[in-house]
Amino acid sequence: MKSNMGIHKVSETVERLWNGWELRMVMLPSLFLQIVLIIFGRRRKYTAGFWLGTLVWLAYLSADWVATFSLGILAQKLGDSETNCINSNRGLIPAFWAPVLLVHLGGPDTITAYSMEDNELWLRHLLVLGSQVAVAFYAFSRSWWSKDPLLFVAIPIFVAGIIKYGERNLVLRSASSEQFRSSVYSEMNELRRKFGEFSNSELFGMTAERLTERLGLRDIIPEAKFLHEAKLFFQMFRVLFADLVLADSNHLATHIILIDKKATEAFKLIEVEMGFMYDVLYTKVTRVCSSRIIFRAISFLCFVSALLAFSLGMSRNNHAYLTTEITISYFLLVGAIIFEIYSVVLVLFSDWAMLWLSGQKKPFFNSVYQTISRFLSFLHSDKRWARSMAQHNLIKSQLSENSLTCISLKKLLGKSHILSWEDISDDLKHLIFQHLLDKRTRYSYQMRYHDPGKNDLHEILSERGDQVIGREGCLEKIGGSVKSSDFNDSLLTWHIATDICYHDDVRKKGHPDTKMSISLSNYMVYLLRDCPFLLPRGIGKERYTQTCSDVNKHSELLRNITSGRNNSWDSYNTILQLEDSSGKVSVLCAGFKLAKSLQSLETQDGWENKRKWEMISQVWVEMLTYAASHCGWKEHAQALTRGGELLTHVCLLMAHLGLSEQCLTN
Template sequence: MDVDGLSVRVVALWNDWQLRSMILLSLWLQIFLTIAGGRRKYTAGIWLGTLVWLAYTSADPLATLSLGTITRNQGGSNCNTKNESITPAFWSSMLLVHLGGPYTFTAYAVEDNELWSRHVLQLLTQLSMSFYASLRSWWSMDPLRYLAIPIFIAGIMKYGERVLVLWLASSNKFRESANEERKLLREQLDNKIPRDDFDNMDATRCDKVLGFDRIRPEAKHLHEAHFLFRILKLLYGDYLVTYPTHMSSYNILKRKSAAKAFELIGVELGFMFDVLFTKAMTGVGWRPRLFLRSINFLLSVSALLAFWIMARNSKAYSEIDITISYLLLGGAVVLDIYSVIWMLLSDWTMLWLSKKREPLAESICQFIYSSRWLSSLIHKKRWKESMNQHAIHKHIEQSVPMGNLISKGHNFRRWKEDVDCYLKELIFERLLDMRSRYSRQDDQRMILAERGDHALRRNGCSEKFRWSVVDIDFHESFLLWHIATWFCHVGHTESPHVKVSRSLASYMLYLRSDMPFMLPKEMGEAKYMSTSVEATFQVEEGQTEGSVLSDGRNLASALDLLETEDGWSDETKWEMISQVWVEMLTFAAIHCGWKEHAKALSQGGELLTFVAVLMSHLGISEQCIYK
């Protein structure tokens, strides 16, 4: 076997396909990020999250490496009569377009928006490299050099747009935008309407004040959600919300059912997701956005048509490079079409169209809402609508459907449960009850501190169970209640209250295990891990001694005694347990920072975030100013 000859052929093959393979991989990453960018708003999963992260972290370095390869090889000794060096110079402009990123994906995490200044430097660097590669081939007589100009302009516009979006979503700029929003809300509400009018404002008066009375009924929820989003910007920017402002959001929500309230918050958080993670560019008017999309699309189409005319009868380029160039240009056109459709069917466009009283805008709205297919695209899924679950008990495998299992390890079992209508009703009922008691400043502090003790007081067993919710820190409290809930759950039928209690118990443990930044920081990480491992080991081994497990079993036994000694029914006991868990959920939600809630939006959203936003819009927050 000719080893030397084989190695020479392998090296030659690699030299021929090194740049081509990187170019094609860069295109594939752009396609994947474009599709995944919209889906991650409502889809959560280990595999999708891992693939998105890998694609996002690989896309820019791969395009940069490809540009460097083109720059290094351009004008070198490998040039031949087929003029193959011209095509890679043309590809350098396409790579600049790839560096601009897709319209549906600008940042993987909130922290990426703070790196906008780094992208400015990267833009200047990559722009120089692409210009250099094009300049080295400019002195040839090949007409393809002119074709690189429109693509080069499109790349500058697309990358510049990406930098602009990252800058607008950065914390300092976002806070400036929130401050402007605060001034506008004061002009709209505080300075024009007496504060007392908000106390007993009916629905008709509320719609008139907020300008919803002239909006077509099908689009009214978009305008309500956008108004709530304006308030959410204040909360995210750490500003206080005035009394008229949060009373307006309260008047919007209090008349809705739990399902409609959650749906409205889903649209609102979709607006926030677009601002933080996509090129929605809400800080810029719709005309510049439409202009940018149109120019980019026209440049891509014109370049594709011109290349087809130049290359169809040309023998100057290799067939492989022509095919790759067609894929790059065709892919750019398809992605631009996808982004235009994504923009036209977005909530932002429907919000803008429904504001217009012009005949054309009315006709477009009527056509979209009357079309079953287009209407289904508009009313799309807003978030993952499920709760990830963790548990440390062996017997849960018997009660979890195999289709819901996500993963299974030695210490923890993980699966997911849907956030059903019954759970939404329990949460919304709890929040309205909190709001009805939320009047004086002293009441506010007590209500915000409730984490199960109010449910115990209401059921007359505060003294019996106070030690498990008030006398210990929050993390240890929900771990004890988690263990107790699962021990009480053994042998019971899956009634609504049992299901809610079990789901919330496992959801809170999932948050502490996988997303601890969303929970109050009371218990140290080392203590929590040792406590969790201890409980896991004891349950798995069937031990009955030990502080955590024994306390959890004692709590379960005390809850069971409510039936045997106090005459409670099984349903009443589980109703109280579910109320305790809902209170723990609301306590965790309002004590989580807004930056942490924003992080969860990039992973399909969390129930905890929905609860926190609902609480703030109902006025149950330290950021809401009362009389």
Template sequence: MSTVASGLIFLTARKAIQIFPENVKKLWRKWELRVMIIVSLVLQIVLVMFASRRKSTKASWIASLVWLSYLLADSVATLSLGLVSSSSGGNSSDPNSRLLVFWSPFLLLHLAGPDTITAYSTEDNELWTRHLLSLVTQVVAAFYAFLTSWSTSVLTFITIPVFISGVIKYGERTWVLRSASSDHFQAPELSPPTKLLDMNLRPGEKYLYEAFYLFGMFKHLFTGVILDSDEAEYSYFIICKKSAEEAFKLVEVELSLMYDLIYTKAKVAYSIPGILLRFITFSSAVSVLIIFCTAIDEHVYLHVDVAITMLLLVGAIALEVYAGFTAVFSDWTMLLLIELRKPLGHFLYRTISSSRLFSFYSKRWSGSMGQLNLISYCSTDRCSDSGFDPRIVKEMLGERGDFTLQKRNCLEELQWSTIRVDFDRSLLLWHIATDLCYYSDLNEDSLAACKMSQLLSDYMLHIQVTRPFLLPKSIGRTKYLEETYKQVTAFFRQGGLKTKSGRDARDLLFYKKNLHSLRMSTNSLVLLNAHRLAKRLQSLVTELGWTKEQLWDMVCEVWVEMLIYAAGKCEWTNHAQQLRQGGELLTHVCLLMAHLGLSEQIQPKVVNIIVSEMMDVPDFAGRSVGDPMFGVFPA
């Protein structure tokens, strides 16, 4: 829904008022502006408090609340500004009319939005020209209302600083939207690696500063630049010296910083000019509140209008204070304190980082993996010369289970489930087979790879169903999903499944001997082939003497390969979209791969150096660089 659409809803609602009795219409005309002003303020409060939380949670109610508030905020403020212009009527002698005009710059502040959100999605950044036009028209409308109601009263003069604050805030939003658009998004030059090495930093400070350095590289990747400098090599050495947990934490910081640049006013708020502008706007709001309380005769105006005015003033100050409060506990502030490298900076850094509030406000993503299980769903009532050129990198990124099977001498007999079929069909085959084998070995002890395989399996199906744009483009994805769903539900219907027990459903499928006799589509026998794959995996233990640990290590590595394959095929813009919905593990993996040189945006020379160094590191000795479990991705 666009701003125009939401505006039409309001206009339709106003017309609907005409069907009510005359006394109701009269009452509404009297209170319409006042109600709209309060609603506009409430929407700003909601956005300030909840907009920043969407990057660290997948809660649907928060996403819906922010989405609705973001859509309504501009429309309500715009309509309210129009009502102010029509209600004032250019009558400068009427005190109440002057007070209504005094509300207009506050609506400009509301149109500017809070620092915590400038865009709901990346597409909003591309519409910055529309916001620029809106900026011009709304400022002209507010200024016109101000001029037509000009008088020598104190109220008129204290309107000026609020008006200036509104223009500043609205201008900031438009500039930030433009800066985050695809045509103007620019990555700054990366600082030399020697600067990072020479800085005498404490462990916590070095961790954050390293993440900020890697973030500079990430921004280059996001703009599609081919990295041809030593920064790519150095970023690899930062990552390879970390444990898996530390590496993913660095990536969390990077993605959090990217979210701030794309969806918030971080580019302005955490700069010297931005700090000065916030001092101006905050000082203006405080001084106007003091003057209004001391120099304005409140008895001249309606009590309800005075109360609304006080609410607007206090609300403007409270929103500024809350924005400043959250800014103090942000990664950007911590980076500024590290840059100071003075006793005061170190003291403030330690004080803030040790606060419990810092751990609350610095949460950077949801830390969760969406899960979707097909069988559980269907069984319920819902029914170059050096050898390391770009060609090799493409081959490494193209592996989706075949390397693991080849390493364990299973490729020839199981390649029909990986490289012989397209990715979407292979994902479904392995998802069902993994699920069947998982419930068969559910009571086995100390099989961590078993649980991890199930988690990755359900996560990848969740991505395939709910986030298909994060996967490689496919023509038959919908066909495979629909046909497999129909096959599974038909099987349970024909098999006479009486209970909703997950184990009963899987036992019915796994031990069904006459599976071939079931009526299925001949176009995509995913269920039949998945059953065949599950039986073959089980035979590795019963016939070839594999241990359960060996079996599940292999299955887990197959899923990691599929995860890496999908992550490497997704556009950066699609990953950026998911940052506003709590983030995805797939995005973290994609960025981590880039830092390790597993990206086609890394210049071949840099890739050669990185790969050569990887082969010399003891931890990687004797292991292929194509091995998805080479020490970074946790097993």
């Protein structure tokens, strides 16, 4: 009996504490979630990783829910007390808490959408905007009867909240597929006006210097010229992203600009271009315009005036609220002002603002541009994407998985497949860029008739290693490894062969120069395992699963191979006999056969080890370009939220060189 009474008293105490503190306990988490989104929402643009993505995902989903939940509680609580500021029972809740939650629902500038699908839900957000404004106004009207002495503080915050939430809805709408496509038509008209005066014959003989002069970029300060070139590239990216086509003059112009660049400079242009697209699709940080400046100024002034009014009101009516409510109120108001200042700083340091400053072509604006550039260089904050590629080695992954018994959170969420990250070196950029330029030289825009092997774009885009192998005279020996109808078959076969050749060469020769080949091989298998939507359609998942099963069956032998304990290819006979044992879906046997053929290039054909690995790296680059040209733009856009992918860079470089079927040739 006493036990039941004790439990009853405890429950009453907990209920009383919750009723008194529930609103305070949800207002502060709402503010905290805004801080998380502001700090980390934009970092995913240039930071790849599981934990950051998970944190942003949880904060994004929770922020709206917590703000809506808080607004519902607030609507119930406001006005319940009939006390006024003269009474000794100070139970008032500040009326401006309701519109502050409306500001939180508007979200920070650093993230408006978590994924592409969120943009398509702009109509739902419009409905939520109307309903939440109604709820906030209802809560505000209820506080009217409570005789809150600082009721007027809510008015400017109400204005700022409607601006912030309305701006978010407009950004979501503009990034939705239908509205985006509609807006691109005006982009196409601008490009048509810009290049309408050029003829193809004129462009064929034009230099990059002459082109930039004709485009009006001559007066741009040299250090900012790349931003304006990137803007031109971005205008074309928007057209491609909308599944429209580019005229000859457009991609011929970008080709002229690119062939005059070093590989690192070309990749930097693509970085800026991808950053522009990320901002348009997922944030409020877009091009500088007068309307945005006006709305930003109004919001800032609203928050400052509300803070000043509240501070003055507290000096005269400090008995109106409890100390807890006063403290939370200051947190909310000061936090809102800091968020606005941070948003302004973010825009000022963005590529959009730098583009606008340098575009004014005036000494004062150029000086501001150079000052900001030096400051950013000092802070080393010029990073625009992850500049790394995930690595997943099939054999290593399976062997290590068999030796581990622990279950991690990543494994439970199916994200344990990234073994490491590899920085994208300048040498790899040069290899890829030179390969694309070589492809471009084999495709002549001046020839308007079908010329197989030279002018057939479809044939060039269909190359996935066979062109490199044929150039080296090895089609008869290993050409079949890249001619499978399923690209994923060739990819996994070459991945296993590359890995086996590497371990065999390490055993025989020490450590050969294989870094680019191995990193590209592991990167492509990471795409197959974690991002199959970025690769051509096929049965890659089934092939991967059954190949893993075969690796598990022969784990002991494979451990000997990868550790360098095998001394002869005779040890592989067991695996080479697997051809009929596990069906045709597993590629373990095919990979070993290809590895044996590749190694025989040295032992039988007299190749140098360096030549063999150069061919392997070229094959992987050609597979990379094949995958890049057979992936939809929506998938590339989704990859921007994970730090960006090397595959997207390659795809954009190909498009700007005219190596895309969306580029018109007649």
